[in-house]
Amino acid sequence: MSTEPSAAEKSAAFEKVLKRNPHGDFKAVEASRPAFDPSPKFTYVQTPQPDWTYGSGANSLAAASSASTETKKNEQHIVVDPYTEGRPPAFNYKLLISAIVPRPIALVSTRSADGTTENLAPFSYFQVIAHDPPLFTLGFASPLSPASRAKDSLRILHETGECVINLISTPFLEAANSCSTNAPLGVSEWVISGLTPVYDTQTVKAARAKEAVFAVECKLVHVKEFESRSKPGETGSTLVVVEGTKFWIKEGAVNEELSQMDLDVYKPVSRLGGITYGLVREGLEIPRPDFEKDIGGQEGYERLEKKREEEKEKDKE
Numbered sequence: 001m002s003t004e005p006s007a008a009e010k011s012a013a014f015e016k017v018l019k020r021n022p023h024g025d026f027k028a029v030e031a032s033r034p035a036f037d038p039s040p041k042f043t044y045v046q047t048p049q050p051d052w053t054y055g056s057g058a059n060s061l062a063a064a065s066s067a068s069t070e071t072k073k074n075e076q077h078i079v080v081d082p083y084t085e086g087r088p089p090a091f092n093y094k095l096l097i098s099a100i101v102p103r104p105i106a107l108v109s110t111r112s113a114d115g116t117t118e119n120l121a122p123f124s125y126f127q128v129i130a131h132d133p134p135l136f137t138l139g140f141a142s143p144l145s146p147a148s149r150a151k152d153s154l155r156i157l158h159e160t161g162e163c164v165i166n167l168i169s170t171p172f173l174e175a176a177n178s179c180s181t182n183a184p185l186g187v188s189e190w191v192i193s194g195l196t197p198v199y200d201t202q203t204v205k206a207a208r209a210k211e212a213v214f215a216v217e218c219k220l221v222h223v224k225e226f227e228s229r230s231k232p233g234e235t236g237s238t239l240v241v242v243e244g245t246k247f248w249i250k251e252g253a254v255n256e257e258l259s260q261m262d263l264d265v266y267k268p269v270s271r272l273g274g275i276t277y278g279l280v281r282e283g284l285e286i287p288r289p290d291f292e293k294d295i296g297g298q299e300g301y302e303r304l305e306k307k308r309e310e311e312k313e314k315d316k317e
Helices: 007-018 026-031 060-065 069-074 089-099 152-160 170-178 189-193 297-316
Strands: 106-111 118-123 126-131 134-140 162-167 214-227 235-249 269-271 277-279
Touching: 106 134, 106 152, 118 134, 118 152, 118 189, 134 152, 134 214, 152 162, 152 214, 152 235, 162 235, 170 189, 170 269, 170 277
Parallel strands: none
Antiparallel strands: 106 118, 106 162, 126 134, 134 235, 162 214, 214 235, 269 277
């Protein structure tokens, strides 16, 4: 019998090292905070500096914060080498998930070829990377082989070549988060979460979550393993690319031409660092500039370039 730890066991060991939850008694800390307010609707605000002009650099917020001596000291940058001797990989993980924010969350549904095993797990190493064809990436902090070490979602996705990506919304946040438990193979996160599997998908056998406002049926396109830097010779992570074959959208959550989601209905949630999630309740709009109309074409660009050089010379004085 192999003594190699399973993916679930490795996940549990990593969490002990990571100490993701910074609170001794989370429920006591949560009880001291304001109750969740479901009433705010998505609202638009102005940009930080509506009168900003091309060539101006950072907006007025940067100028205001630079005024204090303490801030000036904090403007100095430090260099972090992810491969520094003695630096645990967990430090890179904690730093990256708190710096690359907000991140969308894919609640990935997979189903074994014989239909006996189903898995449902959230991944924030996730992004849409193209629209024609619709392509998405999923990052797994595990090898693909041996199968005993692969995360269940990765193993089943690779074996069947398909999955469903359910995007997480506020109304089922707690349920989706429960799917991140380090459950062993054979334990269904559908049961743990109480979410509802729907088997009406058209191009895949995996179920979609009924509660998801937006979900995507996906087919496997590419898999690539990457060697660990902290443990040479071992696979540290696996990148998966999948293609969206069908979109499922809750009625009333999208416009008539099926091209724009209604954020008040969608209520998307993002992933931040540690155990923190972000709510999408406020936004601002900035039109994409036209080079000729807004910047003034080549002539306008040359004026900006001249102004920039003059400011550089002035700074030398």
